[in-house]
Amino acid sequence: MTTSDARLTSSDGAHGQGPAHIGFLLIPDFALLAYASAVEPLRAANRLSGRDLYRWSHVSIDGLPAPASNGVNIQADYGLGDETRFDYVFVCAGGNPAAFQHPATFAWLRQLARRGVKLGGVSGGPYILARANVLSGYRFTLHWEHAPAFLEDYPYLDLRRSLYEIDRDRLTSSGGTAPLDMMHAVIAREHGSELALAVSEWFLQTHVREGEGPQRMPLRERLGIAHAPLLRVVARMEQNLENPVPRAELARTANVSLRQLERLFRLHLGRSLGEHYLALRLDRARDLLRQTSLSVLETGLACGFASASHFSRAYRLRFCHSPRAERVPETTRAPC
DSSP states (O other), X not given: OOGGGOOOOOSSSTTSSSOEEEEEEEOTTBXXXXXXXXXXXXXXHHHHHTXXXXXXXXXXXXXXOEEBTTSOEEOOSEETXXXXXXXXXXXXXXXXGGGOOOHHHHHHHHHHHHHTOEEEXXXXXXXXXXXXXXXXXXXXXXXXXXXXXXXXXXXXXXXXOBSEEEETTEEEEOSTTHHHHHHHHHHHHHHOHHHHHHHHHHTTOSSOOOTTSBSSOOHHHHHTOOOHHHHHHHHHHHHOSSSOOXXXXXXXXXXXXXXXXXXXHHHHHSSOHHHHHHHHHHHHHHHHHHHOOOOHHHHHHHTTOSOHHHHHHHHHHHHSSOTGGGGSOGGGSOOO
16 A cells, blocks of 8 residues: 555544544444444544544444444434534444445435545445445555355446555445544554554554454464465465366366376365365355346356256255345245
């Protein structure tokens, strides 16, 4: 991230005219940890500096308390459109942001953008910003869980797989604890690195991560294996779900015979190469069915299945119900 990537001058308060006013738009089912990781550094900056550098307010779509995904409710200070002035507004979302349809929210975000308010999103929040059409021409990120569905909906937008992105007046974070790192960058640019480091130490951050860092654990830790050729193969499989790589080509990737590669899969992962690849594709299909409006056939094609019947049979064998049943309440499905 270069200096030109984050022009964070405030229209009101971040540079000597009173505290910057930060709005948190809490979408129902928002991720509480990601929200807390964004708001707590503001509190710490005020306390450690001995000045009111920031103040913050909560906005809900109806002015009522906003429920987090874990059931905690946060009292709203404002509803959409209530008269107040913000320097920043961060959209906090979780659950399934692809299913959120609320024209008044999208219109309000576009209005804020026209006014020059800096817009941000954490976890699934960038999905809402894309729905509002305020991310075109910007670099941004969001939680990896939402990325497959997002790319189906918005293949032309500049989605990055980073921890956070600050591009001019758009600030996005992948969620979890990544907003701590993003707010470190914001505080450092507005009030100096000394205060930002003090805030990070306050939260026991022994290492502040750069925005370009990866969101997920390396495969070595995620799978609990250390066999480098096998890890190269699995990484290539994960990157090619729509057009599966032939088994012989995967063996060449590992520089072993196909028979040896099959032995490695069974030894280290407890299943065959084909079973592992199929599981990856079906897991991606489940995400798409839950988070997009793609048809069953479109979902199957997006995950490398040549026919809807093949896709449906494989899906039922893995999840005990059909792809179509993935979109009905779990309590109404037939028992496995």
